[in-house]
Amino acid sequence: MPTDDTAAPGRVYITTPLYYVNAEPHLGSAYTIIICDMMARYYRQRGYDTFFLTGTDEHGDKIAQAAEAAGEEPQQYADRISAAFRDTWEQSGLTYDRFIRTTDADHVRTVREVLTRVHAAGDIYFGSYGGHYCTGCERFYTEKELTGGTCPDHRTVPEWIEEENYFFKMGKYQERLLAEIESRPDMIRPERYRNEVLAMLREPLEDLCISRPKSRLTWGIELPFDENFVTYVWFDALINYVTAVKELGEERFEALWPTANHFIAKDILKPHAIFWPTMLMAAGLPSYQHLNVHGYWTVDGAKMSKSLGNVVRPLDMRDRYGMDSFRYMLLRESVFGLDADFREEALITRVNADLANNVGNLVSRTLSMQQKYFQGEVQPRLDTRPEDAALEQAFADAARAVDVHIAGLMPSRALEAIWRAADHANKYIVETAPFTLAKDPASRPRVGTILHNLVEVLRAIAQLTLPFIPESADRIAAMLNLPDDGLRLPSAPWGDAFAAGHRVEKPTTLFPRIET
Numbered sequence: 001m002p003t004d005d006t007a008a009p010g011r012v013y014i015t016t017p018l019y020y021v022n023a024e025p026h027l028g029s030a031y032t033i034i035i036c037d038m039m040a041r042y043y044r045q046r047g048y049d050t051f052f053l054t055g056t057d058e059h060g061d062k063i064a065q066a067a068e069a070a071g072e073e074p075q076q077y078a079d080r081i082s083a084a085f086r087d088t089w090e091q092s093g094l095t096y097d098r099f100i101r102t103t104d105a106d107h108v109r110t111v112r113e114v115l116t117r118v119h120a121a122g123d124i125y126f127g128s129y130g131g132h133y134c135t136g137c138e139r140f141y142t143e144k145e146l147t148g149g150t151c152p153d154h155r156t157v158p159e160w161i162e163e164e165n166y167f168f169k170m171g172k173y174q175e176r177l178l179a180e181i182e183s184r185p186d187m188i189r190p191e192r193y194r195n196e197v198l199a200m201l202r203e204p205l206e207d208l209c210i211s212r213p214k215s216r217l218t219w220g221i222e223l224p225f226d227e228n229f230v231t232y233v234w235f236d237a238l239i240n241y242v243t244a245v246k247e248l249g250e251e252r253f254e255a256l257w258p259t260a261n262h263f264i265a266k267d268i269l270k271p272h273a274i275f276w277p278t279m280l281m282a283a284g285l286p287s288y289q290h291l292n293v294h295g296y297w298t299v300d301g302a303k304m305s306k307s308l309g310n311v312v313r314p315l316d317m318r319d320r321y322g323m324d325s326f327r328y329m330l331l332r333e334s335v336f337g338l339d340a341d342f343r344e345e346a347l348i349t350r351v352n353a354d355l356a357n358n359v360g361n362l363v364s365r366t367l368s369m370q371q372k373y374f375q376g377e378v379q380p381r382l383d384t385r386p387e388d389a390a391l392e393q394a395f396a397d398a399a400r401a402v403d404v405h406i407a408g409l410m411p412s413r414a415l416e417a418i419w420r421a422a423d424h425a426n427k428y429i430v431e432t433a434p435f436t437l438a439k440d441p442a443s444r445p446r447v448g449t450i451l452h453n454l455v456e457v458l459r460a461i462a463q464l465t466l467p468f469i470p471e472s473a474d475r476i477a478a479m480l481n482l483p484d485d486g487l488r489l490p491s492a493p494w495g496d497a498f499a500a501g502h503r504v505e506k507p508t509t510l511f512p513r514i515e516t
């Protein structure tokens with residue numbers, strides 16, 4: 001992530017989309033925030049100054065209608081669903097620094113400030129407009145963008161709306177945006193989405209309608225220059241990314257803003273890749289560092305929907321399998337940028353094979369032998385044989401691969417690399433056979449060395465997996481009796497973390513096998 005020249009070294013600002021409060025948290029919203037949490041933990045572990053933002057998007061037609069359907073006032077309705085998001089994320093152990101709501105006073109203030117600035121600069125004008133409006137998308141479509149007269153996303157016939165409104169001169173910034181995206185190949189990643197955006201920018205870019213008359217909608221932020229209108233929900237919501245860091249003071253803002261990494265799915269590419277950077281240009285702010293775009297999850301091959309009854313809820317998954325298992329499955333079974341399919345059987349297979357059998361066994365075998373042969377006391381490492389050096393090398397390679405794949409947004413490959421090293425460690429146990437050597441008193445020192453290497457392996461696994469499966473990594477660290485900052489990086493070199501005489505605990509089950 002913050003690897004290119006535009007990044008201030010050692011800082012990163014990570015954001016999720018602000019979720020609409022017309023639906024409760026599900027697999028899709030959970031995936032984005034879990035990826036962001038993994039990234040934030042990864043950078044924090046390496047000592048980066050990290051700021052991680054999530055929250056809820058609460059204004060606009062869609063929410064006003066959902067509140068009405070629920071028989072509630074919009075504010076009361078938004079309070080309730082926003083709290084459900086917050087609760088879910090808190091119970092899921094996610095480590096965001098702020099949960100922002102678009103109804104927060106500081107956000108309302110920032111939106112009005114930006115509108116005032118852009119208006120004063122002459123980039124907002126009053127005009128009339130007719131267009132096909134899809135409430136599901138909260139946007140106007142041109143004739144050309146519709147498929148067979150319906151919204152390409154929702155497959156519903158949009159409403160023809162003609163009214164007087166305020167417009168943002170988005171078209172004015174088309175060439176500048178095109179030039180910026182062309183000169184910064186990794187601004188929008190992966191490349192397929194960059195190409196999609198470049199294709200959009202080859203068509204004329206229309207100005208953006210940024211208001212709604214109060215005669216039609218009152219649930220929004222009032223325009224600072226016309227009390228008869230509220231702000232279009234996207235012009236409101238996108239600004240949250242600035243609100244949150246602006247609130248930290250000028251110095252923090254200057255430091256963090258250039259490292260902004262937005263994570264979204266492909267459904268909201270256009271607002272983030274076109275509306276947002278042009279809004280920033282008009283407001284006189286630099287663009288974000290990266291827009292990271294992932295694919296869409298289906299469940300058992302079908303689109304997730306309330307009516308199909310196949311909505312996967314993160315807390316159900318946590319209760320059934322544990323949060324780490326759910327995280328592991330999402331990160332391991334998808335390629336960032338591509339669509340993926342969620343199947344509970346696949347989760348079970350993964351958890352049993354990779355977590356219970358592979359890493360779980362490695363932890364329990366190592367710590368049981370350490371107990372059985374040395375009452376938990378780590379022995380000195382006497383020599384380094386070729387198989388010991390190869391083991392150490394396998395983990396050094398995994399650590400390097402994790403860095404490369406995280407920088408390249410390929411968490412599944414980072415996990416593969418860690419599990420290759422864990423496989424190597426399991427083979428090391430079979431090949432060095434400490435359980436056989438232990439029968440011969442003369443081989444005791446060698447058994448001590450082998451087990452010392454294996455507790456190093458467990459420390460390396462805890463360090464490498466911390467961003468992905470944090471609870472389990474912390475549990476391994478606790479069984480090893482590592483100090484509080486024992487998983488931070490850079491860390492003690494291999495062989496230096498455990499002084500002779502250091503005690504490790506008896507193993508407890510990390511990942512129970514899931515019976516089907």
Ligand code: MSP
Nearest residue numbers: 017018019020028029032057237238264265296297
């Ligand atoms: N409120 C806007 C975003 C404003 S950001 C300033 C919005 N909200 S949303 O609730 O509809 O969330 C969309 C996002 O939720 C997607 O971009 C993605 O991050 C996540 N996902 C929702 N469903 C998803 C899947 N089925 N699969 C993957 N991600 C999904 O759009």
